[in-house]
Each structure stands twice: as C-alpha cells, then as structure tokens.
Amino acid sequence: MGAYAAQPVVDPALAAVDSATAGTTGTAKEQIEAATKAYDKQNKEFMKKLRAEKDRKKAMEMYRTGRPSAAEAISLILKLAKETPKAEGIENGLMWSLMRGAKPAQRKEVSGLLLTHYKDSESIGKLAQMYSRSRTGGEAGLREIIEKSGDEKVRQGATYYLAEKLIGNAETKKEGLTMMKKLIATPGLDKDNPKLVAQGKGKIMIAEKLGIGCTAPDIVGTDQEGKEFKLSEYRGQVVLLDFWGIW
Amino acid sequence: MLPHERSLVKKLEGRPFAIVGVNSDKKERLQELVADGTTIWRNFTNEQEYGKISTVWGVRGWPTLYLIDHNGVIKHKGLRGDAMEKAIMEMVAEAEKAK
Numbered sequence: 001m002g003a004y005a006a007q008p009v010v011d012p013a014l015a016a017v018d019s020a021t022a023g024t025t026g027t028a029k030e031q032i033e034a035a036t037k038a039y040d041k042q043n044k045e046f047m048k049k050l051r052a053e054k055d056r057k058k059a060m061e062m063y064r065t066g067r068p069s070a071a072e073a074i075s076l077i078l079k080l081a082k083e084t085p086k087a088e089g090i091e092n093g094l095m096w097s098l099m100r101g102a103k104p105a106q107r108k109e110v111s112g113l114l115l116t117h118y119k120d121s122e123s124i125g126k127l128a129q130m131y132s133r134s135r136t137g138g139e140a141g142l143r144e145i146i147e148k149s150g151d152e153k154v155r156q157g158a159t160y161y162l163a164e165k166l167i168g169n170a171e172t173k174k175e176g177l178t179m180m181k182k183l184i185a186t187p188g189l190d191k192d193n194p195k196l197v198a199q200g201k202g203k204i205m206i207a208e209k210l211g212i213g214c215t216a217p218d219i220v221g222t223d224q225e226g227k228e229f230k231l232s233e234y235r236g237q238v239v240l241l242d243f244w245g246i247w
Numbered sequence: 248m249l250p251h252e253r254s255l256v257k258k259l260e261g262r263p264f265a266i267v268g269v270n271s272d273k274k275e276r277l278q279e280l281v282a283d284g285t286t287i288w289r290n291f292t293n294e295q296e297y298g299k300i301s302t303v304w305g306v307r308g309w310p311t312l313y314l315i316d317h318n319g320v321i322k323h324k325g326l327r328g329d330a331m332e333k334a335i336m337e338m339v340a341e342a343e344k345a346k
Contacts, residue, residue, distance in 0.1 A: 198302050206305035212322065216315045219300055221291040224277040237263040238338040241313040243306045245271030246280065
C-alpha cells in the first residue's frame with residue numbers, strides 16, 4: 001500500500017470550489033492568475049500523491065476519480081473574457097485554458113474568443129497546432145484561422161496543417177495537394193520558412209510519388225566517406241531501402 | 248531489426264538483392280558502425296547538402312522500410328520480420344525470372 005492510499009484523494013468538487021473562489025476580487029489579470037495558480041498548485045500536489053502510489057491499479061483509479069478539474073477556472077476565465085475581452089491577462093488565460101484541456105464546448109468558446117479578439121496574435125499559431133492534432137474536426141477551426149488571422153506566418157502554418165489533414169484523407173487528397181502546392185509556391189517562403197517548404201514537399205512527394213506501385217524517385221547522395229552514389233545503380237536488384245539509425 | 252537485416256544480406260548473397268541504408272547518425276558514428284560490422288550494406292548519410300533524405304521521403308518514424316522491385320517500383324512499405332522476408336523472397340524470385 002502506498003503512503004497515501006488510506007487518505008481520501010482530493011475531492012474534485014472541493015477542488016473546483018477552491019479554484020473558482022480563489023480569485024473573485026481584483027483585476028481580471030489578478031483573478032485569472034489566482035485561479036490558474038490555485039489549480040496548478042492542486043494539480044502539482046495531486047501528481048505528487050499519484051507518483052507516491054506504487055500500486056498501479058490504485059494509481060489509475062486515483063487518476064480517474066480524483067484528478068483536479070480545470071473546468072471551474074476555465075469558466076471564470078471565460079466569464080471574464082466575455083466581460084472585458086481586451087483586459088490584461090485575458091489572452092494568457094484563454095491560452096492557459098486550451099493547454100489545460102478545456103472540454104470541447106469550452107474549447108469552442110475559448111477559440112472563438114481568441115479568434116475574435118486576438119486574431120492577429122501569435123497565440124493563434126498555437127491554436128492552429130492544437131487543431132492540427134485534433135482527430136475529429138480541426139478542419140473547420142483551421143479554415144477559420146486561415147480566414148481570420150492577420151498574421152501571415154500563422155495563416156501559412158494553419159494552411160500547412162489543413163493541407164496535411166486533407167491529404168491524409170482519400171476523399172480530400174486532391175484538394176489538399178492543390179493547397180499544399182500553392183502554399184510552397186508562395187514567393188519568398190523558401191527563404192522565410194525553408195522548413196515548412198521542405199516538409200510540404202515531403203508531403204506532396206509521399207502522396208504522389210511514394211505510393212505502392214510508384215517508381216521510386218532516385219536518391220543521389222554521399223556515403224559516410226563522402227563518396228557519391230545513386231539508388232538507381234541498384235536497378236535489376238530487389239532493394240530494401242532502410243531509413244535507420246542507432247543514435 | 249539489424250541482426251535480421253544482416254542475416255538477409257548473407258542469406259541472399261549472390262542473388263539480386265541489396266539493402267540500401269539511409270542512416271541518421273553522425274557521419275563519424277556511421278564510420279564506426281561500418282568498421283564494427285553493424286552495417287554491412289551501403290549507406291547514404293541522411294544529411295545531404297540539399298537537406299535530409301528522410302524529409303524528401305516524408306519519413307516520420309524510424310526505422311522506415313521500403314521494398315523496391317528490380318524495375319525500381321515500390322512494392323511494399325512498412326513490412327517487418329517474417330512478412331518482410333517472405334515478400335523479399337518472392338520479389339527476388341521474380342527478379343531472377345526476369346533475367
């Protein structure tokens with residue numbers, strides 16, 4: 001038995017009250033900081049107890065039932081954001097809500113507020129990244145960002161994520177490829193964001209040239225001694241092309 | 248993975264089969280891996296002047312394996328272990344028939 005097994009785990013209801021009442025006075029920034037700090041502290045303590053519990057089953061149960069919820073803190077942030085959307089601390093609070101795993105309904109509200117009031121901010125880039133990882137939806141959110149964001153870099157990033165998503169789906173593959181090709185052909189992008197262009201090219205290459213039944217594109221490169229050779233030198237033989245490393 | 252690959256190279260010696268590696272280690276590390284017999288096939292270093300070969304091929308996980316037939320056509324991607332060996336044997340037999 002772990003050291004804390006006999007003690008009650010943090011009661012989620014109590015935890016929620018704590019974080020909600022932690023900051024009901026002061027400026028929006030102060031209130032948000034108080035609520036988020038209270039939650040982060042609770043969460044830290046909870047994780048400490050969780051790590052101390054050596055029985056894996058008990059730890060899992062503890063995690064399932066006793067994990068502090070950020071929902072109340074997020075509710076407070078949402079309330080303040082609606083009252084005074086441009087107040088200091090609101091943007092950070094909204095981003096915090098996204099990082100702390102706002103529930104889908106809350107997340108929609110949070111991203112809506114960010115896109116309405118902070119559409120030109122770099123925060124939107126992080127929002128795009130979150131949408132890109134979302135297994136369901138995400139596309140609509142990315143399209144909204146592309147439409148609304150005032151930051152060119154953010155729009156390009158969101159376009160990349162959206163095109164990547166579309167390419168991954170047989171039905172929308174063509175649309176995604178067109179979008180990706182247009183993106184990487186943006187004048188100057190190869191200088192401003194070479195990584196994005198290289199990754200985009202890789203995506204297109206995979207989708208169009210590296211499928212089963214495609215002729216393998218040639219590789220021309222050097223070995224560990226700097227000697228050049230080509231993949232096509234092996235024509236006539238079966239080749240196991242192996243991307244490997246020991247590290 | 249690597250022991251299986253080395254055994255394939257030995258097993259298929261003299262037949263139309265080759266492993267071509269794209270290695271992600273530092274060049275000096277790869278030189279050691281060649282010297283100590285960890286790799287007994289030809290390798291490109293992943294880092295080339297024009298960028299990483301793995302980026303061009305959209306590789307996201309390691310190892311990633313492609314099987315290319317004697318005509319240069321990609322036949323399989325991502326096969327491992329017995330399934331990979333079986334596919335290689337069939338493809339090598341095809342290549343020998345075509346000669």
